[in-house]
Amino acid sequence: KDFRNNIKPNWCPGCGDFSIQAAIQRASANVGLEPEQLAIVSGIGCSGRISGYINAYGFHGVHGRSLPIAQGLKMANRELTVLAAGGDGDGFAIGMGHTVHAIRRNIDLTYIVMDNQIYGLTKGQTSPRSSEGFKTKSTPAGSIETALSPLEVALAAGATFVAQSFSSNLKQLTALIEAGMQHKGFAFINVFSPCVTFNKVNTYDWFKENIVDLEEIPDYDPSNRVMAMTKIMETNGLLTGLIYQNTSKTSYENLVPGFKEEGLAKQNLKISQEDFNKLVSEFI
Numbered sequence: 301k302d303f304r305n306n307i308k309p310n311w312c313p314g315c316g317d318f319s320i321q322a323a324i325q326r327a328s329a330n331v332g333l334e335p336e337q338l339a340i341v342s343g344i345g346c347s348g349r350i351s352g353y354i355n356a357y358g359f360h361g362v363h364g365r366s367l368p369i370a371q372g373l374k375m376a377n378r379e380l381t382v383l384a385a386g387g388d389g390d391g392f393a394i395g396m397g398h399t400v401h402a403i404r405r406n407i408d409l410t411y412i413v414m415d416n417q418i419y420g421l422t423k424g425q426t427s428p429r430s431s432e433g434f435k436t437k438s439t440p441a442g443s444i445e446t447a448l449s450p451l452e453v454a455l456a457a458g459a460t461f462v463a464q465s466f467s468s469n470l471k472q473l474t475a476l477i478e479a480g481m482q483h484k485g486f487a488f489i490n491v492f493s494p495c496v497t498f499n500k501v502n503t504y505d506w507f508k509e510n511i512v513d514l515e516e517i518p519d520y521d522p523s524n525r526v527m528a529m530t531k532i533m534e535t536n537g538l539l540t541g542l543i544y545q546n547t548s549k550t551s552y553e554n555l556v557p558g559f560k561e562e563g564l565a566k567q568n569l570k571i572s573q574e575d576f577n578k579l580v581s582e583f584i
């Protein structure tokens with residue numbers, strides 16, 4: 301199964317997004333998908349281009365709106381493996397409302413945030429993930445806001461799968477995307493994806509020096525939500541690996557009356573003219 305297509309990404313050389321593209325392609329093959337079984341929905345930003353760079357169904361949505369589209373897709377066609385992807389600006393600024401509600405809704409899809417802590421496509425402005433004091437064209441004296449902690453938000457919102465990885469660790473990233481695809485519910489994966497052109501603070505070297513891998517923490521238990529929150533706070537959100545997973549919660553589409561067996565795409569929606577007229581009359 302080949303999830304590569306012949307479109308050459310126009311990301312800057314060295315951009316972390318290349319690894320995320322490769323990890324999605326490898327993970328999709330490793331879990332045994334065919335290209336026609338995978339749909340990728342993206343938002344706007346450098347990261348948003350990813351839906352065009354993978355041999356699968358692709359939908360390049362509008363800014364911050366990948367998740368409503370992805371959730372609709374999964375509800376319509378339960379047989380598709382649905383993946384949403386976008387940047388930290390896309391998911392944690394304009395799209396934050398959708399992110400929180402998609403997490404707590406727990407529809408069976410995987411959401412990958414390509415977190416570079418800056419707006420790259422618009423040439424380098426402070427994002428919700430930029431650290432305090434971070435200087436860009438939009439905050440020349442340094443950001444005075446507190447950086448968002450996506451892992452804490454995800455856990456607090458009731459996430460059933462929370463993971464974090466780093467573009468430089470392709471093996472771990474691929475394994476986490478595979479686990480996310482196989483998780484029966486909403487899988488949230490934040491990926492540190494350095495913007496080599498505009499973010500000169502959170503570089504590959506900076507992450508290598510500061511990241512704590514969960515494999516280095518003995519007795520870590522990803523089913524323990526309190527332990528997960530504690531470790532996130534202790535490491536200032538700089539830990540990687542599978543942070544939390546709850547396999548006991550039923551995913552949203554399996555609870556909605558009328559959708560339990562099949563999505564809309566498989567349902568017989570034919571209605572009689574009489575019923576149709578009755579339905580329309582309720583709206584006029």
Ligand code: SF4
Pocket residue numbers: 310311312314315316317346347416420421494495496497498
């Ligand atoms: Fe990647 Fe930054 Fe270049 Fe965008 S501007 S493609 S995020 S390196």
